[in-house]
Amino acid sequence: MTQIVSDFGFSPLDKVINYEFYDKASKTTKAIDLPSDADLKLFAGDLNQLKIIRIDFPSFADGRGFTLAKLVRIRGFKGHLRAKGHIISDQYAMARRSGFDDVEISQDLADRQPETEWLFRSNWKKHYYQSRLGFNKY
Amino acid sequence: MYNYTEFDDAFIKARNSQFRNQVKRRINGNLTEDEFKPLRLMNGLYLQLHAYMLRVAIPYGTLDSAQMEKLALIADRWDKGYGHFTTRQNVQFNWPKLTDVPDILDALAEVKMHAIQTSGNTIRNVTADHFSGAAADEVTDPRPYAELIRQWSTDHPEFQFLPRKFKVAVTGSKNDRAVIRAHDIGLRALLRNGKIGFEVIIGGGLGRSPMIGKVINTFLPEADLLPYLEAVVSVWNTLGRRDNKYKARIKITVHEHGVEKIKQLVEDRYNEILSTFSGVNHELLEEIKSAFAPPVFKSKGTKYFDIAYKENAAFRSWVDTNTHTHKISNYSIATVSLKAHGKTPGDATSDQMRQIANIARHYSHDQIRISHEQNIILPHVHKSDLPKVYNLLKSKQLNTANIGLISDIIACPGMDYCALATARSIPIAQEISMRFDELKLEHEVGHIQIKISGCINACGHHHVGHIGILGLDRAGVENYQITLGGDATETARIGDRAGPGFSATQIVPAIERVILTYLKVRLNKHENFIHTYQRLGIAPFKQALYPKESQSPKIQKKTYAA
C-alpha cells in the first residue's frame, strides 16, 4: 500500500489521482507529474490551474527534484506539491524546506524506513540555517 | 573568530544525534549500505584502503587553541596519535572505527567543530586565504563572507544531492593564496567607491580535465552574494550531468554550454530568487563581522627579536623562510612547517598539535590557520615573541625552515591511504625532500612549488605546481608523470605535460635533472624556477628529462588564466 508521509507520519494513499505527464497537459489538467529532469518550458498551462504537482525522485541521490520544487514555488504555485519515489527519511526535512507538502513512498520503502524515522526528521522548521539567513519564502 | 551561537550548537547536536541514529540503523540493517553511504559521506566519513577516514571541517582554515587541543585528544583517544592536514584546510583522521565516530563527533561539538559536508555531493568546506586578517595586501578580511557562505550552504535543502561535490574559495587580496581560479566558485573581495563587492569566478577545477575558472561577474555587491551563489548552484544542480560522474562538475557544464549561456541562466535564476529573499538579517551579518574583529595588538619593541636575528643563524634562517609581513608593524605571520625532511607532508602528532595550541594561546592571540599547502600558520605573532616561539617549535621538531622551498611539498595521501589512488605519493615526497636536503641545494634553488597527486583526481593540486607529479598505474607498476610550469596564484596556469612517465626509482633523479637544468639556465639567483620556465619554455627541461630522444620542435598548447 502506497504511503503518504507528512509531518504527522504515515497515512495510506486511498485516493486515486489521475496525473497527466507535464508536457501533455492541457488547460483543464488538474494534476501533473514532473520528472526529475523536467524543463518547465514544456508545461503549456498555468501553474496555478493545477491542484497538485508530483515530482519524481528516480533515485534518492538525484537531487534535482528539490531544485524543481523550489522553482515551482518561486514562480507562485500555491497548490499541493508532492515528492514521489526513492526518498529516504533523512531527506524529509529537505523536502519540506524545498516546498513539498508531503512525500509518497512504496510500502517496500515504508517497511525499511518506519514511521518513527520520518517523524524523527519532522521538526523541519528547527535548525534551519537558510530561513534564518533570509531565504524564508521558499 | 566566529563564535557559535545557541543556534549553531543546537544544530550540531541535532545533526550528531541524527548521525548516531543513522549508524545504528546501518548496523541493524534498516539502512542498506547504498542508503547509508551518502549519509555517512555528508558527515565526512569515508571508507579508505585500510580503514575508515574521518574528515573534520576547519571552516576557512581557522581554529583556536582549544580546538587544536581537541583534535590532539581525538587523535590519541580514537586514532593513532596523529592527524593529517589537507589541501582544503581540513584535518583527516585515518583510523577511526565506525562505532566510535558518533562519540568523536560529540567531542568535536564540545569545541564547536564538526565533519558536516566535508564529503559527498554537497557544498564542501569554504576555504580562504590562510593569511586573512593578517596580511597587509588585503582589501578586507574575506572570512566573514566565508562564514556567511558556510551557514548558507549547511544542510541546504536543495543542495544535499548535487551532481557532484562543489568547492568554494574566497580571498580578500589580489595576491591569490586561496587558489580561487581552480575552484567551482572563486570569490575575490573588492572595494569600489568604498563598498565591498566580489569578482565571481566559476568553473575552475583540477582533476581529470583541469580548467582555470572564468569570470562571470566583475563586481557583485555584498548584499547580493547569497542569492547569486544560490542561483549558480541551482542552475548547475539542474544542468550538471548525472550520467557520467567524470563530467558532472560545473567546469564541464560551463565548457559544454558555454560561459555566456551559463551566465545568462544564472542571471535569470538570480532574478527569480531575489523575489523570495528578504535579505540577510542585518543583526546577524553584523554579529558575524564583529566576530572577526582583529585582536588587540600589543605595542612593544623588538629588541629580543633583533638580537636573536643577529646572533642565531638557525633562527635567522627560519625567520627568512617562514615568516611573512604582517599588516601591523612589529607583528609577523609565522608559518609552522609540517614538511620536516623525510616526514609525511601535512601530518602532525598529537604532541605537536598540543605544542602549536600552546604557542598560539600565548603568542598568536589564540589563533591558528591551516593552509592549503598543508602547513600551519600562526597569524599574529609579535616579533619580540618569535625567538620564544622558535624554541618551542624546535622542541617538537616543528622548526623546519623550508617554507616555499623545494622540500615544502604538497602531497595527497595517495595509495598509502586513499581508495581512489593509482600510486603512492608520500614516499616520493619524502625522497625528493631528503634528496635536496642531502645535496644542500634548497636555498640555492630558492622558491619552487612541487605538488604531488597519487591519482588523476589531483587532490595534491599537481596541475598548478611549478613542478607537478602525477602517480599512475602503468601495466601494474607505479609510474609518475611530470608537468611543468603550473601556477596556483593569481597568474593561474595548468602545467604542461613533459612526456612519458618515470618509474618510482627514476622519478627522483628526473626531478633532480630538472632542477640542475634550472640552476644552469637561470639568469641569476633572483630568477625563480617559474620565471625561468616562463622565459625559456619547456624545451631545456624536456631535453634534460629525456636526453636520448631527438627533440622535434612541438607547438605547446598553453592554457591561460581567464
Next chain:
Amino acid sequence: MSKDLSGNVITANNLLDGTVVYMSSQFKWVLDINNAKVFSNDTSIEKALIHANKQQHEVVGVYSIRVDQTDAGIKSKHFREQFRVKGPSNYNHGKQSEVL
C-alpha cells in the same frame, strides 16, 4: 603439466572498524589473506560475490581480486592489493603492526 596457480579472492572491509578482510570457505571473513578461499580461474565467483554482498551486517565494499598461490602463500597480483595486505608505507600502522 603446470598447474595454474592464479585465481581470485573476495575481499572487503569490516563494517565496524574498517579492517581489511578476506572471505574464507564457509563464507567467513578472515584477517589473513593466506586463509582466504581462492576461486580458481575456471570457477565462477559470481555466486559467492552475490552472497558476500549480502553480508552487509559484517562487511562493506565487497569486491574480488586476482591472486597467485605461491610457496610463500597467497599473493595479490596488483600492488594496490599488496598494500592492503600490509598497511601504509609511511608508518608502522595497519595490519603489518598487528599480530594476525
